[in-house]
Amino acid sequence: xxxxxxxxxxxxxxxxxxxxxxxxxxxxxxxxxxxxxxxxxxxxxxxxxxxxxxxxxxxxxxxxxxxxxxxxxxxxxxxxxxxxxxxxxxxxxxxxxxxxxxxxxxxxxxxxxxxxxxxxxxxxxxxxxxxxxxxxxxxxxxxxxxxxxxxxxxxxxxxxxxxxxxxxxxxxxxxxxxxxxxxxxxxxxxxxxxxxxxxxxxxxxxxxxxxxxxxxxxxxxxxxxxxxxxxxxxxxxxxxxxxxxxxxxxxxxxxxxxxxxxxxxxxxxxxxxxxxxxxxxxxxxxxxxxxxxxxxx
Numbered sequence: 001x002x003x004x005x006x007x008x009x010x011x012x013x014x015x016x017x018x019x020x021x022x023x024x025x026x027x028x029x030x031x032x033x034x035x036x037x038x039x040x041x042x043x044x045x046x047x048x049x050x051x052x053x054x055x056x057x058x059x060x061x062x063x064x065x066x067x068x069x070x071x072x073x074x075x076x077x078x079x080x081x082x083x084x085x086x087x088x089x090x091x092x093x094x095x096x097x098x099x100x101x102x103x104x105x106x107x108x109x110x111x112x113x114x115x116x117x118x119x120x121x122x123x124x125x126x127x128x129x130x131x132x133x134x135x136x137x138x139x140x141x142x143x144x145x146x147x148x149x150x151x152x153x154x155x156x157x158x159x160x161x162x163x164x165x166x167x168x169x170x171x172x173x174x175x176x177x178x179x180x181x182x183x184x185x186x187x188x189x190x191x192x193x194x195x196x197x198x199x200x201x202x203x204x205x206x207x208x209x210x211x212x213x214x215x216x217x218x219x220x221x222x223x224x225x226x227x228x229x230x231x232x233x234x235x236x237x238x239x240x241x242x243x244x245x246x247x248x249x250x251x252x253x254x255x256x257x258x259x260x261x262x263x264x265x266x267x268x269x270x271x272x273x274x275x276x277x278x279x280x281x282x283x284x285x286x287x288x289x290x291x292x293x294x295x296x297x
Contacts, residue, residue: 021071064174066103079280197290239276
């Protein structure tokens, strides 16, 4: 259990201060303490590719846990996603369209509350819901978080930067609980997001899977709310070490649902990575796969 809880800390993604991350290529522009009527103010780190020009138009990828994306020297665990390196390489190889990346910092004390799919709570029995709310002590806040993202942050990004604001050029991604909220975003706002990447999706919703009603509740929500496979793409993956060891049985049930809903290899991918754990280093090694799948030229 101690080892499990230690690995679970990787989900928390605490910030290591407000130092501006350095990009290996391109530039990072920070919006300090972006104000919101729906959630606490937080930093937004926007990565612009080398040669960024207002005369061009760029697809936009919104990513959760934004303080963990670009520069390991600024993160609490000295790991990073290497988003700037991956995006630069794939763009140069003409495997993906021109993109900018919007890194949304988490509020670490509210991370679970903001990232847990709120409407899935309705699929729990009252006693099960009460037990989960003991874990989400601040109460569910995912609907508020998505309202912030869709009605406040996205309009600002589209006004400030040279974006392609339509659904087919707007994407969302995250890992662990960030995978859950990415899935929730494309289900709740299918007209806004055209694709979602959900890495090491934290189906279990807590730190163990004993007599756990949470995954069936999320899958039941998906049954009702998955977007159309004709207009949307979804990427899932998982490893088999640390927290990821719990994901495969539930991911297989999700995969069966995806097939039932008409998703094919054109609109959906699930990948297993044997030997990989629940960490930014693991996610960085396979980030190119969802990038190419969702944002191909």
